Amino acid sequence: xxxxxxxxxxxxxxEEGTLAKWLVKEGDTVNSGDILAEIETDKATMxxxxxxxxxxxxxxxxxGSEGVKVNTPIAVLLEEGESADDIETxxxxxxxxxxxxxxxxxxxxxxxxxxQAAAAATPATPAPAAPEAxxxxxxxxxxxxxxxxxxxxxxxxxxxxxGPHGRIVKADVEGAKAAPAEKAAPAAAExxxxxxxxxxxxxxxxxxxxxxxxxxxxYEEVKLDGMRKTVASRLTEAKQTIxxxxxxxxxxxxxxLKFRSQLNKQLEGRGxxxxxxxxxxxxxxxxxxxxxxxNAVWAGDxxxxxxxxxxxxxxxxxxxxxxxxxxxxxxxxxxxxxxxMKDLAGRARNKKLAPHEYVGGSFAISNLGMYGIDNFDAVIxxxxxxxxxxxxxxxxxxxxxxxxxxxxxxxxxxxxVDHRVIDGALGAELLQAIVENLENPMxxxx
Numbered sequence: 001x002x003x004x005x006x007x008x009x010x011x012x013x014x015e016e017g018t019l020a021k022w023l024v025k026e027g028d029t030v031n032s033g034d035i036l037a038e039i040e041t042d043k044a045t046m047x048x049x050x051x052x053x054x055x056x057x058x059x060x061x062x063x064g065s066e067g068v069k070v071n072t073p074i075a076v077l078l079e080e081g082e083s084a085d086d087i088e089t090x091x092x093x094x095x096x097x098x099x100x101x102x103x104x105x106x107x108x109x110x111x112x113x114x115x116q117a118a119a120a121a122t123p124a125t126p127a128p129a130a131p132e133a134x135x136x137x138x139x140x141x142x143x144x145x146x147x148x149x150x151x152x153x154x155x156x157x158x159x160x161x162x163g164p165h166g167r168i169v170k171a172d173v174e175g176a177k178a179a180p181a182e183k184a185a186p187a188a189a190e191x192x193x194x195x196x197x198x199x200x201x202x203x204x205x206x207x208x209x210x211x212x213x214x215x216x217x218x219y220e221e222v223k224l225d226g227m228r229k230t231v232a233s234r235l236t237e238a239k240q241t242i243x244x245x246x247x248x249x250x251x252x253x254x255x256x257l258k259f260r261s262q263l264n265k266q267l268e269g270r271g272x273x274x275x276x277x278x279x280x281x282x283x284x285x286x287x288x289x290x291x292x293x294x295n296a297v298w299a300g301d302x303x304x305x306x307x308x309x310x311x312x313x314x315x316x317x318x319x320x321x322x323x324x325x326x327x328x329x330x331x332x333x334x335x336x337x338x339x340x341m342k343d344l345a346g347r348a349r350n351k352k353l354a355p356h357e358y359v360g361g362s363f364a365i366s367n368l369g370m371y372g373i374d375n376f377d378a379v380i381x382x383x384x385x386x387x388x389x390x391x392x393x394x395x396x397x398x399x400x401x402x403x404x405x406x407x408x409x410x411x412x413x414x415x416x417v418d419h420r421v422i423d424g425a426l427g428a429e430l431l432q433a434i435v436e437n438l439e440n441p442m443x444x445x446x
Contacts, residue, residue: 002057002082003144004073005036008048008167011355014041017226018066019074023047028056032169036075037063041226044351051142051163052170054079141168148173227320238379242298243419246377247431251438253393253409259441267335277313277367278338280390282444283437285309285329287430288363294430296421297362297383303421304383312361312381313341315348322348323381325361334444365390375412385421388434389414411438 007017018040024030030050037048057078061068068074139156141149145168149156154176161168224232256279264273288295288309296305309330312323324344326337347353362385366378369392378389391412398408413434417427437444 003052003054003077003079003142005050005075005077006143007061007068007070007072007074008039009070009140010039010046010048011041011044012359014070014226016067016069017041019061019063019068020045022059022063024056026056026059030054030056030077040351041355044353044355046354050077051167052077052144055082057082139168140166141173142170144170145173149176152176225319231320234382235379238382242380242382244377244380244416245419245424245427247415247417247424247427248375249413249415249431249435251411251413251435252398253411253438256438256441257393257409263334270335272335272338274334274338276369276393277365277390278334278341279438279441279444280365280367280388281311281313281326281329281337281341282332282334283434284363284365284388285311285326286437286444287433289330290433291426291430294385294422294426295362296385298385298418298421299383306362309363310361312358312364312384313344314364314366314378315345317349317351322353322358323361323364324348324353324358327360363387369393369411375414377414378416380416380418384418386415386417386427386430389416 007019009015010017019037020040021038023035023037030036031053032050034050035047036050038045039048040046054077056075058076059074060076061072061074140161140163141156142163146156148154148170149159149168152173154173156168156173159168159172159176160166162172163169253276256276260274260276260279267274286309288306288311292305295307295309296303308328310325310327311329312325315322315324324341326332326340326344329337332340344353344357348358364378364381364384364387366387367390368376369390371392373391374394375391376389378387380387391414393409393411395407396410397405398410400406413431415427415431415434417424422430
């Protein structure tokens, strides 16, 4: 029977997206892995691949449609031998311009709308609803895989998907055998108790309340795009839930600047030009190896200690920011880190990063020194354990080792730390390791 193609979750934070462009049309034959559409997520424009073979029987969502919720049917795929006549009218979504009717009161029965009446007149056998894991997270599976799993009595939470981003596809369930679900009921029973224990956070004033404060004043309303909504949500979460504390140090950069100048002269023939930020990335990566207990993230009810140094670097783009992750940064040369960072930053500004390139990491760097900022406090990007805020290097009078007053190039840094993951002394040890690497740059090449 016809299979619904659903709006995919192409990033961990995606709840809705824009169907930017269809790359297929009705009647086209597609195979698994073929590109169906371009979808704008909260972070990037990404290609959406087919996970099953068949023919595009009907396109349900027009290209350019914004705010399409994850798991909304966007097209119908026909199997061999099926035709457009087999498509059930109940699979078609409501027109984009219609707004959902308000929910009925508890003692009222909703009046059936045109589509509900059509569905009642024509019995439908839709795919079972997308299942959830014990922790409430969604299990992503194709409609055909869900139907097969329901027929065979399979528990999709026990099946590992082989499709894009771990999605469960037809091949995953065809050879699987039914097994009893493990402890789903106790987990479900604990959820209400956990919610009851949560303390309600005070709500911010709504748009209408704020607009009333500025009646009679000229202003422009700026619509929030997906990225801005995500930035607002995650930073609010970070400041409300992460117990930040801050450690500050001044770093003398003269030895690093001299060493960088020498290296850049030697690398000129290869077209390589190292930045101070490249040295900072390397210094942080090596420091996380020197202080492995600080190379950690918060995971709800436990701490995950990472073995590699996966360092995220904040990149400002129009309307928001990305934090691409340089994985295994401790293993890479300065020139390799420089080239990778330039590539990631360039694609970040064009919103062409894939989720695996900006998800993860245990530590982040935010450098506003290039904008002339002397020092600032950065907000931790969950689930990271810390973030280093980097200010500008400026000439300052300092007291030398011999007690003489001299002038040095000094850079102020602030380490924002999640106290649930890293205690004060451990954070100080990590920052000390970063300072030593930057003040003695040749050590980083040993």
